[in-house]
Amino acid sequence: MELYGSSRVVEGGELSIGECAASSLIQQFGSPLYVYDESFIREQMRKYRRPFDERRIPYQIAYACKALCTIGMCQIAAEEGLYLDVVSAGELHTALASGMDPQHIYMHGNNKTQAELELAVTCGIGMIVVDNFYEIELLREILETTGRTIDVMLRVAPGVDAHTHDFIATGRQDSKFGFDLASGQVENAVRQISTCPQMIFVGLHAHIGSQIFDVEGFRLAAERLATICVSLGHQFGVTISRLNLGGGLGIRYTSDDTPTPIETLVNSLIDTVQDAFAKQKLALPQLMLEPGRSIVAQAGTTLYRIGSRKEIPGVRTYVAVDGGMTDNPRLALYGAKYEAALANRMNDPVEELVSIAGKCCESGDMLVWDVQLPRANPGDILAITCTGAYNYSMASNYNRIPRLAAVLVHEGKARLLVRRETLDDLIRLDVPLTVS
Ligand SMILES: Cc1ncc(COP(=O)(O)O)c(C=O)c1O
DSSP, rough: OOOOOOOOEETTTTHHHHHHHHHHHHHHHOOSSSEHHHHHHHHHHHHHHHHHHHHHHEEEEEGGGSSSOOHHHHHHHHHTTTTEEEHHHHHHHHHHHTTTOOOGGOOOTTTOOOOHHHHHHTTTTTEEEEESSHHHHHHHHHHHHHHEEEEEEEEEOOOHHHHHOOOOOOOSSSSSSSSSTTTTTTHHHHHHHTTTTTTTEEEEEEESSSBOOSSSSHHHHHHHHHHHHHHHHHHOOOOOOOOOOOOOOOOOTTOOOOOOOOOHHHHHHHHHHHHHHHHOOOOOOOOEESSSHHHHHHTEEEEEEEEEEEEEETTTTEEEEEOOOTTEEEEEEHHOOEEEETTTTTOOOOEEEEEESSSSSOOEEEEEEEEESOOOOOTTTEEESSOSSGGGGGGGOOOOOOOEEEEEEEHHHHHHHEOOOOHHHHHHHHHOOOOO
């Protein structure tokens, strides 16, 4: 298993993260447990900013907090000079509760409700990324009623198919997100927005997919967006001051994944956008990126206790842990692959090929299909790496399993990001039937 950030094997063959031993973390906070490496998260954020700072190019990096949305994470983003991309009232509420400057928050979503847009407008967020014609009308009414003004960007579906898994690709023409570029919807949207003086049109957005390893898809998207900018300039006299290329940079979940390092890719992205806009004789807009996965995925490790095992001679050995698809649904959802190791016996020789199963009543509740481990015994600690993104945020209470605690580790200190749900938390919203 490859180790990232501050993860090390220390004396006694134990895994330590942020100078905290896996066994001590579980002893203090219980099992299973999400562990986040704070310095790794901060360094990933800095890797996005550095190329822009070095080249003195105007930019805005927003953390796409859908990847891991907690108050503490929003605080870290603010401390590192990042903005926040939110997609729901819940994410917005979390961001505001963290003390984030509302002007540094912007909102996405393909079906923002009236209540969400009202909240976004009245709390004074910096920008709304408008996704469709229905939303333009909703927003127009809200702005007229409240007398407010807001910056808007249009989400465009540029018809780019980035290298990524089919189920999580969003940049194709056949997508539920954004205005279709090919059929002229972008021009129509700008026309509608230009009739509402309270909507200030600032630019275009495209998110072309997830787990992308190279710049090619972004290049194509940037070229298409630059072309449409020329057409918008001719038709409506508008100039684009911001260009948002979304998130999507890939990470190394297993040794099969070979992403380009963040700083290299960001530098290529800058070159690409510069070229695309120069070719069209357009001024370079402020470049915006909104990474999620590449900020937090590799900084997260989930620790579990091993329990039962089932050996099917000649077929497979299942080793079960005390969590599963409730804390990490990514294998069940789209076949995600992970690496794993026994955190309390990192130096022991590998003895068997096993499959790691969860404890839910669902055959698809698997965490890793094939992993080589030392003989795994009940009570051993299993670590699965790269579980920082879209794990806690996609967690569920299926089978009424409480959601895990999450801790942030750094230099031997562990701080709670999220406390563990209790059994009482699980029934907190239930309403017992009364006899009438
Ligand atoms: C609009 C938008 N921006 C940013 C992101 C973050 O993507 P990633 O976590 O792959 O960087 C997503 C993810 O779905 C998205 O839909």
